[in-house]
Amino acid sequence: MTTAAHDAQLLARVLEGDHDAFTQIMRNHEDRVFSVCLRIMGNRDHALDATQETFLTAFRKAGQFQGNSALGTWIYRIAVNTCYDQLRRQKRRRVDPIPDHVDPADHLAEEAVESAGLRPEIQRALAALSDDYRSAVILSDIEGLGLPEVAEILGIPVGTVKSRVFRGRRLLAQHLGNQNQ
Amino acid sequence: MRDHELELIAGLVEGRLDDEAEARALMASSPQHAEEYEAQKLAYDALRESGSVALNESERAELHREVWTALRTQPAAKAKSPWWYRWTPVAAGLLVVAGSVAVLNQNLGGQDSLETFAEIGSSLDSGGGTESATTTAAATQGETRDGDDSSDGGADGATDTTAAMAEEQPEADSSAPDDVYSSTAADVRQGNYEEAGALTYGASDPVDPGLEACVTEAMEAAGLEGYELHAILEGLDEETDENGAEGTSTTLSEATAELAVATPDPADLSAAPLAFVDLADCVVVYLDE
Numbered sequence: 001m002t003t004a005a006h007d008a009q010l011l012a013r014v015l016e017g018d019h020d021a022f023t024q025i026m027r028n029h030e031d032r033v034f035s036v037c038l039r040i041m042g043n044r045d046h047a048l049d050a051t052q053e054t055f056l057t058a059f060r061k062a063g064q065f066q067g068n069s070a071l072g073t074w075i076y077r078i079a080v081n082t083c084y085d086q087l088r089r090q091k092r093r094r095v096d097p098i099p100d101h102v103d104p105a106d107h108l109a110e111e112a113v114e115s116a117g118l119r120p121e122i123q124r125a126l127a128a129l130s131d132d133y134r135s136a137v138i139l140s141d142i143e144g145l146g147l148p149e150v151a152e153i154l155g156i157p158v159g160t161v162k163s164r165v166f167r168g169r170r171l172l173a174q175h176l177g178n179q180n181q
Numbered sequence: 182m183r184d185h186e187l188e189l190i191a192g193l194v195e196g197r198l199d200d201e202a203e204a205r206a207l208m209a210s211s212p213q214h215a216e217e218y219e220a221q222k223l224a225y226d227a228l229r230e231s232g233s234v235a236l237n238e239s240e241r242a243e244l245h246r247e248v249w250t251a252l253r254t255q256p257a258a259k260a261k262s263p264w265w266y267r268w269t270p271v272a273a274g275l276l277v278v279a280g281s282v283a284v285l286n287q288n289l290g291g292q293d294s295l296e297t298f299a300e301i302g303s304s305l306d307s308g309g310g311t312e313s314a315t316t317t318a319a320a321t322q323g324e325t326r327d328g329d330d331s332s333d334g335g336a337d338g339a340t341d342t343t344a345a346m347a348e349e350q351p352e353a354d355s356s357a358p359d360d361v362y363s364s365t366a367a368d369v370r371q372g373n374y375e376e377a378g379a380l381t382y383g384a385s386d387p388v389d390p391g392l393e394a395c396v397t398e399a400m401e402a403a404g405l406e407g408y409e410l411h412a413i414l415e416g417l418d419e420e421t422d423e424n425g426a427e428g429t430s431t432t433l434s435e436a437t438a439e440l441a442v443a444t445p446d447p448a449d450l451s452a453a454p455l456a457f458v459d460l461a462d463c464v465v466v467y468l469d470e
Contacts, residue, residue, distance in 0.1 A: 019252060023245070030244060031235040038234050048240050052247045059252060122227050141228035166187055166221070169194075169228075173220035176227060 003028070007071035014062050022062075026055050029072055032143060033079045039138040040083040042123050050086050054079040069152050076145075077153045080135055087131075125175035133168030140165045186214060194221045359467065366455045366469035369412060369442055377414055395463040396441050400456065403465040408443040408456055440466075 007028065013021035033054050038047035057078050065074055126134055139150040140161070147165075151158045182190075189204040198204055208215045236244065368377035396410045441460055446453035457467040 022252070026245070026248065030241070032233065034236050034240070034244075035233040039231075044240070048236075048244060051236075052244055052251075055244075055248050056251050059248075119227075119231060122231055125227075137224075137228060141225055142231055143233055144229075162187075162191070166191060169221045169224035170217070172224040172227070176223060177220075 003072070004070045008067065011062060011065065011071055014059070022055075022059055025058075025071065025075075029075050030055070032072075033075060036076060036079050036138060036143060037083045039123075039126060039142055040080065040134065041087065042127050046086065046090075047083075050079065050083045053086070054082045057082060070149075073149055073152050076139070077155070080139075080153060084131055084135075121176060125172050128175050129168055129171055133164050133171060136161055136164035137168040137172065141169070182214070182217070190214065190218050190221055193218060194225050362457050362467035363469055365414065366442075366457075366467075369455060370450050372450075374412065377412070392441060392460055395460055396443050396458050398463045399458040399465050400443060402463075403456070403468075405443075405445075405454075405456055405465065405468075407445040408454075409445070409447065410441055411444050411447050411450075411455075412442040413460075414440040414442060 007025060010021040010025050010028075014025065030051065034047055034051045037050040037054070038044060041047050041050060054075065058075050061078075065071065126138070129137070135154060136150060139145045139153060140147065145153070147158050147161050150165075151161045154161065156164075186207060189198070189207055192198040193201055193204040193208075208218050365377050368374070392413065393410050396408075400406070400408045441458040443456045443458060444450065444453045455469040456465050457469070458464065459466045
């Protein structure tokens with residue numbers, strides 16, 4: 001049985017009230033969800049929080065999954081959105097009322113280097129990318145997902161994924177080059 | 182660079198070309214292309230080398246513990262009901278009441294219609310009608326118990342019945358949009374942008390030009406002049422898209438940017454009107470004056 005078919009069976013059991021089936025779904029996807037969140041957020045504690053929230057959202061919304069994509073793709077999409085929502089909340093918590101300028105990049109870069117087990121210069125370079133480019137290169141080049149799946153997760157056309165990955169790599173190379181100088 | 186050339190460079194970087202000759206020739210013929218290839222290769226190799234990261238055992242245990250603790254308090258997942266489903270009992274009750282009033286008015290001709298209304302309420306109550314019908318009956322009976330003269334009581338009862346039904350509706354949908362908007366408007370007026378769920382606010386935050394155009398379109402359609410975009414807020418409800426992401430629209434950069442607030446006088450938000458614009462449809466959905 002394929003992973004997708006197995007996931008579909010598990011989801012059907014979840015909808016019948018079988019919480020153990022949800023545990024199995026979580027086990028199937030938790031490492032990749034955590035990995036994506038860690039690359040986006042740059043901090044293991046925050047990534048773990050986002051991973052928890054991702055699975056709680058997936059459980060709450062399981063009845064809305066229509067099977068237009070693989071369950072994993074749906075969960076990764078929730079994960080990406082959850083991570084960016086949490087980053088935005090962090091950004092808002094950091095600013096005082098009505099600032100003239102908001103520059104989250106510095107904060108992101110600071111947090112990025114806290115991430116255990118990652119090469120700091122790569123995480124710093126990733127943190128310096130815009131959300132659009134960062135998510136595209138993380139899913140494509142780090143997680144090794146195919147362009148169509150990345151497109152589904154991000155909700156954008158495949159051509160846009162290609163372009164974001166290409167430009168994201170170019171910007172990343174510039175940042176890596178600058179750090180090496 | 183042309184798309185085909187970019188494809189060749191990307192293909193060469195990722196090692197997925199069956200025949201690399203064309204790509205290699207391109208690199209050899211153009212320093213610009215060769216430079217692009219080197220940059221792409223540097224980034225790609227660095228990213229691939231990083232690889233996926235797994236949870237360690239303590240993180241995995243914490244994840245399972247936290248998720249299960251939260252799940253114990255949540256009901257099992259269910260398929261979502263359409264929005265109109267919640268209003269079906271209310272609509273059914275209204276139809277029954279309206280239909281009964283019409284029939285009884287016709288049959289009893291000349292009898293005080295308000296008194297009739299009270300009778301209908303009582304009969305619906307005893308018959309175990311819908312939630313709104315019960316509300317109607319309860320309101321009317323309450324007035325009768327308090328009141329004395331049936332016709333006077335009936336008159337007041339009818340007025341109160343309407344009010345009671347109007348008050349009941351928000352209970353059917355506890356997240357009545359206007360309440361949410363007005364409370365959010367109060368936050369914006371007081372500068373509580375975090376409470377309001379603001380993603381950007383003030384003139385200095387960069388905003389997607391497409392969103393500004395959307396706001397302008399909404400203002401024109403609503404006949405509101407002199408308003409300018411002041412803030413972009415998270416969606417104010419908790420509904421999710423098919424993919425389960427709360428308050429998302431189509432792109433990640435605007436994932437929660439569903440509403441804009443526009444005002445003609447950003448310098449005095451305490452008194453200026455605030456227009457809420459649904460950025461999905463580019464329409465004014467609420468005006469707080």
